[in-house]
Amino acid sequence: MTSKAFWIEYFEDAYREASVKRREVLDRALLLIAHLIREELPGATAISVNGPVVTAVHDDTEVIWQLSDETRGKLSGLTLRHIRDTLLDTLSFHTAASLLAADWKQVNELTDTLRVALPEDPDRKQDGLAGADGPLEEHQFTVDCTTYGPYPAARVRPTWGAHDPISVTRETAERIAEDLNVRDAGCGLTAVWQGDSLVFTWDERYRNDGGGSETVTPDSHGRYLIGGLWPWERLEQEQDTATA
Template sequence: MTTTAPVTVPIDTDGTRLSIQLFTVEGSGYGPYVALPRSSVWTPYSAHLFTRATAEMIVRDMERDDCGISATFAEDGTLTFTWTEEHDGDGGTQTVKPDAHGRYEIGGLWSWDEWGDHVPHTAGQAAFAQGATEYRQVDAAASLPLLLDGLYSRGREESHLLTLGLERS
């Protein structure tokens, strides 16, 4: 499957523009993965938009988990997931091409969960998540302990990169 749909900002039924959300693979402490949902209503298997850096993080976590799914990036940026028969009973591949802004639409191969307090996490993950969710607010990196400030700033950067170039409704 190749993803080439145009990117638009999802609008909720009440007219609210959706923004980034944080995800993890259900039942794991991976992430947080900064994502832009493709619609206002999503399921655990829905595809969301991710930056290249976050897509690489997802791939590293999958390899670490030995979940029956592997992934590789081609020179042109195309990301190809391959999974075994043990993963879903069939095995297969899924190809994702980055959009014009370098975002990858990833989903359907495992169950997403919202990343939050119910997910075991480190102080570094929490700082990254805080930065990602506060990307439209005043930068609070200076108020954080050394080392966590950089993770906070990386979270902000991921959210900014993810939302660049989106249609404004």
């Protein structure tokens, strides 16, 4: 008979996984919102929100846009609606306050208003491998829960998650495509080269979204950013933990 301890751990594993997915939704929503806002207010570094409504946009020193204040910078109605819809979708993932990420902070003087820093623009970091402290170190990666690889690659940001892209050479990208097409044939996801571009195509066997495709083109250094289609695992992580 399966023990109570097993079922407790079984539940807690699912809860932890759900928390990770909620955090992933938050992070990806913030990347979208940051892009939308910076198209019209390039200096934006943070926003204040009340539910799904943006109430203020901040730069490093002051408020540069505020709801119902026409003397400050402008955000179009279309952008505000897009942000509102994104926040509505995002906030619906949070049914318990403890699951809200710590960097979404309560604004003390405003009831039910949260402030969160916008993520750095990933486009500025994808042109090469330089981070804030110099070049990012290469590591060995595999596809999570598989024996594929290992693939030498660099993270494109110092802070990194399993679904974030990694930067690889053309040779490594070719190995990834071959492993996908040969060793994982029939999974519903394929990779095809079109000149210098690598096109990933999937159907409903792989994702229940009606199918789609994603094209990866080389950056100015000839490297490819591949991520978001499966979780990566950095192989050194277990070794680092063991020697810590």
